[in-house]
Amino acid sequence: MILPNNGKVIVFDDKIEDVHKLLSLLSKEKIAYLYYHDEYGNDLPAEPVENVRLVFLDLELVTNGSNSKNIIAPIAQRLKTSLVPNNLYILIYWSTKENKYREELEREFENGLKDYKPLKILTLDKAKANDEDGFSYIRAELIKGIKQFSALTSFLFWESSVNNAAGSITNQICSIFFRDDKWDTNMSGLLYQLAKGQAGSDAIKGLDKFQLLELAADVFNANLVESVEKKFQSVLRSINLEEIKQSGSGMSTDEKNNLHTKIHLLYSSSGFNHFYPGNLYIMDINAIGKEIIQRNLKEDSKKTLNKQNTRLVCIDLTPACDYAQEKNYSRMAYGVLFPKEISKKNLKGGDFRYDACPLMKFDDYSFLLIDFRCVRSFTKDEFLFKFSEQTKYRLRSSLLLDIEAQLANHVNRPGIITF
Numbered sequence: 001m002i003l004p005n006n007g008k009v010i011v012f013d014d015k016i017e018d019v020h021k022l023l024s025l026l027s028k029e030k031i032a033y034l035y036y037h038d039e040y041g042n043d044l045p046a047e048p049v050e051n052v053r054l055v056f057l058d059l060e061l062v063t064n065g066s067n068s069k070n071i072i073a074p075i076a077q078r079l080k081t082s083l084v085p086n087n088l089y090i091l092i093y094w095s096t097k098e099n100k101y102r103e104e105l106e107r108e109f110e111n112g113l114k115d116y117k118p119l120k121i122l123t124l125d126k127a128k129a130n131d132e133d134g135f136s137y138i139r140a141e142l143i144k145g146i147k148q149f150s151a152l153t154s155f156l157f158w159e160s161s162v163n164n165a166a167g168s169i170t171n172q173i174c175s176i177f178f179r180d181d182k183w184d185t186n187m188s189g190l191l192y193q194l195a196k197g198q199a200g201s202d203a204i205k206g207l208d209k210f211q212l213l214e215l216a217a218d219v220f221n222a223n224l225v226e227s228v229e230k231k232f233q234s235v236l237r238s239i240n241l242e243e244i245k246q247s248g249s250g251m252s253t254d255e256k257n258n259l260h261t262k263i264h265l266l267y268s269s270s271g272f273n274h275f276y277p278g279n280l281y282i283m284d285i286n287a288i289g290k291e292i293i294q295r296n297l298k299e300d301s302k303k304t305l306n307k308q309n310t311r312l313v314c315i316d317l318t319p320a321c322d323y324a325q326e327k328n329y330s331r332m333a334y335g336v337l338f339p340k341e342i343s344k345k346n347l348k349g350g351d352f353r354y355d356a357c358p359l360m361k362f363d364d365y366s367f368l369l370i371d372f373r374c375v376r377s378f379t380k381d382e383f384l385f386k387f388s389e390q391t392k393y394r395l396r397s398s399l400l401l402d403i404e405a406q407l408a409n410h411v412n413r414p415g416i417i418t419f
Contacts, residue, residue: 008051009033012078013058013094018126021134022056022094025142036078052083055118055155056094058126069125071101072108078115090149091118091279094126120149139231150242157235158228165227169220173234182250191216199324213322246413257340257365260358271390274383275323275330278395280317281387282337282362286312292336292371296353301346309339313363314387315370315395317404335370342367352410354403362393371402374412 009026010205014037015020026033036043060071083089085089109117122145146153178188195215196204204212251259267270272279285293289312293302318331340359347355347369354370378386395403 008049009054009056009092010052010082010240011035011056011074013037013056014039017060017366018058018130019056019094020130022138024125025135025138037080041074041077041081043079045172048084050080050084051159052088052089053152053159054090054092055079055083056092056124058094072104072293075105076113076116076308079260083116085115087116088152089118090145090152091121092145093121093123094129119152147240150240151407154239157239158232159233161235162224162228163166165224165231168231169223169227169317173220177341193266193354194219199326203324203326208211217391220226251298251372257361261360264358264396265360265362266394266396268392268394272394274387275316275318275320276394277316278397278400279391279393279396280393281314281316282393283312283314285310285336288374289336292334292369292374295352295373296302296369296371297338297342298335298346298348298349301342304339304341309364313336313337313368313370315400315403317400328380330378330380332376332378332383333370333372333403334374334376335368337362337366337368340367341363351413354406356402356406357399370395372407 009031009032011019011022012027013035016037019035023033023035034049038044057075060077106121122141123360124141125137128134131137171253173190174187176190177183192212194211195207198215198218199207204215209213266278266359285307289310293305293310297305313335314332315335317333318329322329335354343357347353352372354372357368358369359365
């Protein structure tokens with residue numbers, strides 16, 4: 001295997017005879033690819049392809065390219081149509097005209113195509129690739145080129161493991177029933193039983209088909225993590241990985257905060273559905289917010305706060321099973337989003353709060369504090385009245401579990417007497 005078989009490879013070339021050996025090699029390595037060859041771009045996808053990692057590009061895609069502008073324009077059209085902006089990929093020049101047009105294209109990557117700039121640009125000599133021993137040349141050059149990106153390759157193999165793990169779960173579950181004319185009916189019944197097992201016999205009544213499917217999918221998702229771990233471990237030793245170590249000057253503060261945001265916080269521009277653990281609602285400061293500030297912040301730190309840089313938050317800590325069984329309540333914990341200049345050193349003493357959140361980006365980078373003395377329960381109607389708009393933020397499960405664990409410790413703290 002020279003590349004992970006994650007199926008995110010695109011080949012642009014208008015002449016099938018020029019890419020025959022390349023496509024044969026990708027097929028031999030079980031690497032799925034998308035091949036676009038129409039000179040007018042009529043075969044390009046209706047929507048961009050997500051998570052493309054490798055692009056083979058013939059620099060001369062049109063026959064009337066008398067100047068570099070006529071050459072670059074079709075390339076730009078193809079990249080913008082086929083790739084998602086800011087997609088992380090390696091571009092491989094696949095051309096006999098590299099020296100003629102490469103400089104012009106790379107200038108364009110700094111200007112009009114900056115949102116489609118590749119991580120790295122490599123080269124394959126099309127003439128050598130089409131020689132008698134072209135097959136060996138392509139293989140050797142790909143291995144040499146990909147070796148330079150061992151960290152990226154690790155992620156690519158992990159992506160492949162996720163894809164293969166999901167496929168294995170599908171095969172295992174869908175193979176339970178005999179493949180006859182009753183198979184689809186039986187599978188529909190299985191999905192219903194899985195949903196029923198998640199929600200319970202009473203709560204499942206009245207749910208529509210999409211709610212039932214969402215509950216059934218929770219079972220698949222619960223099995224996916226273990227399957228991914230198993231698949232990844234099976235390919236782990238085959239990754240050509242350089243030593244993993246601290247290098248350079250390390251991560252900047254902004255890079256660390258950006259990483260914290262990605263691993264601890266989910267964002268949806270369209271908003272998340274109500275009644276889901278981890279949903280985080282952001283509101284203007286009110287009496288509860290002022291009380292939390294007064295109780296937790298040192299006096300000299302309060303001077304930097306105002307209505308624009310400080311917000312009230314409320315996090316949904318309701319167990320998922322309670323929502324599935326429709327127990328008609330939501331357990332919410334109040335807190336405050338402070339500006340990034342506020343940190344633990346600005347807080348008063350106390351073990352009645354959660355203050356271990358790293359800086360994460362909401363509207364701006366902010367410090368999140370949860371006060372366990374401000375936990376409330378609301379009925380469904382009360383909840384929808386107080387939080388009528390869908391939230392755009394949801395805490396990921398690892399951070400949510402840590403908050404819940406500390407809250408449980410606070411509630412169950414026995415206390416001791418000392419003299």
